[in-house]
Amino acid sequence: xxxxxxxxxxxxxxxxxxxxxxxxxxxxxxxxxxxxxxxxxxxxxxxxxxxxxxxxxxxxxxxxxxxxxxxxxxxxxxxxxxxxxxxxxxxxxxxxxxxxxxxxxxxxxxxxxxxxxxxxxxxxxxxxxxxxxxxxxxxxxxxxxxxxxxxxxxxxxxxxxxxxxxxxxxxxxxxxxxxxxxxxxxxxxxxxxxxxxxxxxxxxxxxxxxxxxxxxxxxxxxxxxxxxxxxxxxxxxxxxxxxxxxxxxxxxxxxxxxxxxxxxxxxxxxxxxxxxxxxxxxxxxxxxxxxxxxxxxxxxxxxxxxxxxxxxxxxxxxxxxxxxxxxxxxxxxxxxxxxxxxxxxxxxxxxxxxxxxxxxxxxxxxxxxxxxxxxxxxxxxxxxxxxxxxxxxxxxxxxxxxxxxxxxxxxxxxxxxxxxxxxxxxxxxxxxxxxxxxxxxxxxxxxxxxxxxxxxxxxxxxxxxxxxxxxxxxxxxxxxxxxxxxxxxxxxxxxxxxxxxxxxxxxxxxxxxxxxxxxxxxxxxxxxxxxxxxxxxxxxxxxxxxxxxxxxxxxxxxxxxxxxxxxxxxxxxxxxxxxxxxxxxxxxxxxxxxxxxxxxxxxxxxxxxxxxxxxxxxxxxxxxxxxxxxxxxxxxxxxxxxxxxxxxxxxxxxxxxxxxxxxxxxxxxxxxxxxxxxxxxxxxxxxxxxxxxxxxxxxxxxxxxxxxxxxxxxxxxxxxxxxxxxxxxxxxxxxxxxxxxxxxxxxxxxxxxxxxxxxxxxxxxxxxxxxxxxxxxxxxxxxxxxxxxxxxxxxxxxxxxxxxxxxxxxxxxxxxxxxxxxxxxxxxxxxxxxxxxxxxxxxxxxxxxxxxxxxxxxxxxxxxxxxxxxxxxxxxxxx
RNA sequence: GCCAGGGUGGCGAAAUUGGCAGACGCGCCAGACUUAGGAUCUGGUGGAGCAAUCCUUAGGGGUUCGAGUCCCCUCCCUGGUACCA
Numbered sequence: 001x002x003x004x005x006x007x008x009x010x011x012x013x014x015x016x017x018x019x020x021x022x023x024x025x026x027x028x029x030x031x032x033x034x035x036x037x038x039x040x041x042x043x044x045x046x047x048x049x050x051x052x053x054x055x056x057x058x059x060x061x062x063x064x065x066x067x068x069x070x071x072x073x074x075x076x077x078x079x080x081x082x083x084x085x086x087x088x089x090x091x092x093x094x095x096x097x098x099x100x101x102x103x104x105x106x107x108x109x110x111x112x113x114x115x116x117x118x119x120x121x122x123x124x125x126x127x128x129x130x131x132x133x134x135x136x137x138x139x140x141x142x143x144x145x146x147x148x149x150x151x152x153x154x155x156x157x158x159x160x161x162x163x164x165x166x167x168x169x170x171x172x173x174x175x176x177x178x179x180x181x182x183x184x185x186x187x188x189x190x191x192x193x194x195x196x197x198x199x200x201x202x203x204x205x206x207x208x209x210x211x212x213x214x215x216x217x218x219x220x221x222x223x224x225x226x227x228x229x230x231x232x233x234x235x236x237x238x239x240x241x242x243x244x245x246x247x248x249x250x251x252x253x254x255x256x257x258x259x260x261x262x263x264x265x266x267x268x269x270x271x272x273x274x275x276x277x278x279x280x281x282x283x284x285x286x287x288x289x290x291x292x293x294x295x296x297x298x299x300x301x302x303x304x305x306x307x308x309x310x311x312x313x314x315x316x317x318x319x320x321x322x323x324x325x326x327x328x329x330x331x332x333x334x335x336x337x338x339x340x341x342x343x344x345x346x347x348x349x350x351x352x353x354x355x356x357x358x359x360x361x362x363x364x365x366x367x368x369x370x371x372x373x374x375x376x377x378x379x380x381x382x383x384x385x386x387x388x389x390x391x392x393x394x395x396x397x398x399x400x401x402x403x404x405x406x407x408x409x410x411x412x413x414x415x416x417x418x419x420x421x422x423x424x425x426x427x428x429x430x431x432x433x434x435x436x437x438x439x440x441x442x443x444x445x446x447x448x449x450x451x452x453x454x455x456x457x458x459x460x461x462x463x464x465x466x467x468x469x470x471x472x473x474x475x476x477x478x479x480x481x482x483x484x485x486x487x488x489x490x491x492x493x494x495x496x497x498x499x500x501x502x503x504x505x506x507x508x509x510x511x512x513x514x515x516x517x518x519x520x521x522x523x524x525x526x527x528x529x530x531x532x533x534x535x536x537x538x539x540x541x542x543x544x545x546x547x548x549x550x551x552x553x554x555x556x557x558x559x560x561x562x563x564x565x566x567x568x569x570x571x572x573x574x575x576x577x578x579x580x581x582x583x584x585x586x587x588x589x590x591x592x593x594x595x596x597x598x599x600x601x602x603x604x605x606x607x608x609x610x611x612x613x614x615x616x617x618x619x620x621x622x623x624x625x626x627x628x629x630x631x632x633x634x635x636x637x638x639x640x641x642x643x644x645x646x647x648x649x650x651x652x653x654x655x656x657x658x659x660x661x662x663x664x665x666x667x668x669x670x671x672x673x674x675x676x677x678x679x680x681x682x683x684x685x686x687x688x689x690x691x692x693x694x695x696x697x698x699x700x701x702x703x704x705x706x707x708x709x710x711x712x713x714x715x716x717x718x719x720x721x722x723x724x725x726x727x728x729x730x731x732x733x734x735x736x737x738x739x740x741x742x743x744x745x746x747x748x749x750x751x752x753x754x755x756x757x758x759x760x761x762x763x764x765x766x767x768x769x770x771x772x773x774x775x776x777x778x779x780x781x782x783x784x785x786x787x788x789x790x791x792x793x794x795x796x797x798x799x800x801x802x803x804x805x806x807x808x809x810x811x812x813x814x815x816x817x818x819x820x821x822x823x824x825x826x827x828x829x830x831x832x833x834x835x836x837x838x839x840x841x842x843x844x845x846x847x848x849x850x851x852x853x854x855x856x857x858x859x860x861x862x863x864x865x866x867x868x869x870x871x872x873x874x875x876x877x878x879x
Numbered sequence: 880g881c882c883a884g885g886g887u888g889g890c891g892a893a894a895u896u897g898g899c900a901g902a903c904g905c906g907c908c909a910g911a912c913u914u915a916g917g918a919u920c921u922g923g924u925g926g927a928g929c930a931a932u933c934c935u936u937a938g939g940g941g942u943u944c945g946a947g948u949c950c951c952c953u954c955c956c957u958g959g960u961a962c963c964a
Contacts, residue, residue, distance in 0.1 A: 684905060
């Protein structure tokens with residue numbers, strides 16, 4: 001390819017300014033206690049979602065959000081804020097480990113190389129990060145505090161009285177291990193044989209692993225869990241004060257899945273209970289292992305009654321049968337001799353099914369009667385008890401009351417098995433059986449005539465008075481499965497002695513992973529760390545925990561560490577935390593930009609950890625992220641998702657080599673709204689590059705020798721009136737647009753500004769300076785260079801453009817003295833006229849009605865009405 | 880299925896409280912300067928029509944003097960979710 005002449009010498013000026021910024025640490029954010037710390041400046045914390053440094057390097061999607069935050073950071077600095085704008089690496093992760101399995105190269109080496117590559121790319125784009133705060137989650141200096149936070153969680157419990165986490169020492173019950181926020185449980189987990197590890201629910205998509213798309217099976221295993229369910233209520237409630245997209249809040253609310261209703265107790269008909277092992281026979285340990293909300297509470301398991309959860313207690317009279325999940329612990333005791341064989345067969349059939357098969361909505365309902373019966377607590381009716389796999393063990397109590405008249409699933413089941421259907425809510429007009437909406441209760445002696453909402457309240461009160469049920473709130477959210485069978489992650493600061501776990505002291509941190517030759521999973525579910533015999537053996541009678549933490553652990557608190565990244569005494573210094581995470585808003589980080597893919601994973605986990613640390617008195621605010629913005633995905637030029645497979649991946653460095661970093665940045669922002677998905681276009685980059693070249697040529701011209709010199713057209717003269725007006729309109733627009741993160745329209749405005757001056761024979765230096773300041777956050781290299789050049793001939797108080805204060809527009813320059821008004825007849829534009837600004841309505845009407853064009857159109861008609869919108873439009877209605 | 884967000888020129892997109900639809904950019908057309916143009920500058924560019932004029936914001940209906948914007952219905956796209964009782 002032939003070397004094309006550059007429209008302006010970005011290849012020289014960009015590295016020059018990047019070096020300059022580096023050398024004088026231009027973007028360093030001083031901490032409290034630093035000599036240059038200024039307590040009078042307000043703080044502003046602007047955070048990017050830090051990347052996982054993959055081998056592929058950055059693609060053009062990464063820098064989209066990074067450019068947006070960089071513009072805001074540079075803008076806020078010019079507005080006098082001390083800006084914390086850091087970058088780091090989410091460095092633990094599966095790809096480096098899998099690469100190690102293939103090649104034997106230690107993940108630490110792979111990771112280090114990838115980080116170097118990422119950093120080179122980011123620096124070449126000219127981001128104003130404070131690189132002195134760079135962190136990597138895989139460094140012992142970092143993960144020792146990840147482990148320390150785990151210890152805080154482990155050594156805490158959630159006190160329902162205070163609705164807060166408290167040190168475990170305040171717990172007065174018998175067994176602290178039963179209430180810790182980090183606990184061990186034998187739970188059915190998502191086991192991925194291919195990856196050799198378990199996965200969190202959130203990491204499983206359609207029965208396959210999110211990473212790699214490998215099959216995932218359910219299997220009971222002993223795992224570390226974090227009791228995030230304790231915070232379900234607060235995680236929903238405290239979203240309210242946050243400046244997040246409503247869609248993301250909703251996503252989190254739905255994921256947490258709060259349902260209000262009642263637990264209703266159905267007595268099992270006495271004669272129907274088959275004598276068997278009583279539940280009392282279960283050991284205490286077994287009960288404790290039953291993982292919080294993952295299985296029904298112990299109370300629900302009684303030989304004499306079955307508890308169900310329902311959001312529609314008002315339909316209790318319509319409950320004509322019950323269904324238990326096949327795995328429900330009561331099934332054995334309930335099943336009659338006659339049904340024993342059928343039940344066993346059904347349970348076996350279910351157990352062999354994969355999750356995918358079980359949740360296949362299209363499939364027909366299946367189930368089998370247990371032969372037992374229960375009593376409907378409302379009407380004393382004897383109802384059959386069935387088991388069916390459409391009832392899930394993992395939600396509610398694992399048992400339901402079936403109301404086929406008002407639940408589609410129950411209806412389908414009842415029809416298939418010939419179970420009775422009784423309507424208890426008057427259907428809305430035209431609704432047939434199966435009506436699931438709200439209405440008026442019927443066939444329900446206690447509730448007849450009551451609308452659904454009232455009927456719910458009444459029946460719950462009645463159930464509570466009679467000891468047959470209680471008001472209850474349930475959540476879909478499950479506790480967080482926190483252990484992984486991997487090598488490349490944080491080891492737990494835990495040892496096992498006599499079959500019991502105990503925490504290591506803080507003084508023993510960090511716990512570093514052992515050196516290993518072989519990173520392969522063992523295939524048995526034993527983590528790779530189990531191969532490190534020496535490492536495991538902690539003492540005579542204690543061994544180390546061999547699981548590691550999931551990748552989320554490091555990213556749960558990295559934004560905290562950025563506040564004080566080199567602190568060797570604390571995870572973050574008290575003063576630094578108070579400064580950067582304080583302020584008047586409900587949450588700590590002022591602006592957080594990243595992809596939607598983290599809407600429920602990272603953002604929920606981080607909020608959870610943050611709340612625990614807040615409850616324990618380590619943080620100033622209960623929420624981490626005040627304003628959240630999701631950038632949209634950038635597609636390839638072909639409109640498809642960028643991937644190697646389609647060959648449509650764009651490398652930022654290629655774009656920068658041809659058009660420069662400023663063009664790259666500006667194009668990324670000019671493409672369209674930040675939040676929107678949009679395709680890449682090299683022609684678009686070229687267009688933006690032309691715009692920047694025009695800016696360059698406003699200030700510079702080529703002399704005879706072909707060198708760029710300050711243009712003779714640049715003169716220290718006053719702006720013409722219209723130029724001044726445009727300048728102030730541009731200040732206003734660009735300022736408002738940056739605040740709103742509407743960078744595409746900010747750039748449009750600057751294009752208009754530049755177009756105006758491109759034609760001017762004389763370029764007033766004040767107009768050029770203003771343009772450079774407005775454009776600086778977007779194109780920092782170009783504007784820095786031109787600013788310096790202007791200073792050569794027209795010295796300015798600000799030697800460097802980054803020393804400039806952001807301008808304010810003067811509204812006085814924006815007022816018009818004339819208004820061009822649109823003339824409409826019957827709503828259609830027919831003409832225009834110029835009127836003095838704020839002309840009296842009567843005057844405008846007369847002017848409109850005497851307009852020849854209007855007269856022509858209303859000739860022979862009667863004017864019914866004249867609508868005047870001040871300074872804008874007149875609409876004459878005539879017929 | 881349910882929830883959320885979208886649908887505006889050939890393309891990316893603009894459009895305060897309802898008030899000139901298509902700013903800005905790409906592409907395209909024409910011109911200027913040029914040995915040259917894939918540089919730069921100037922003008923044009925939603926569609927139909929010689930024109931006056933008519934049509935046009937996925938489609939249909941409604942409210943209004945006036946609707947891209949508000950209301951109802953339908954279709955399509957994108958993301959999330961999936962028997963959650």
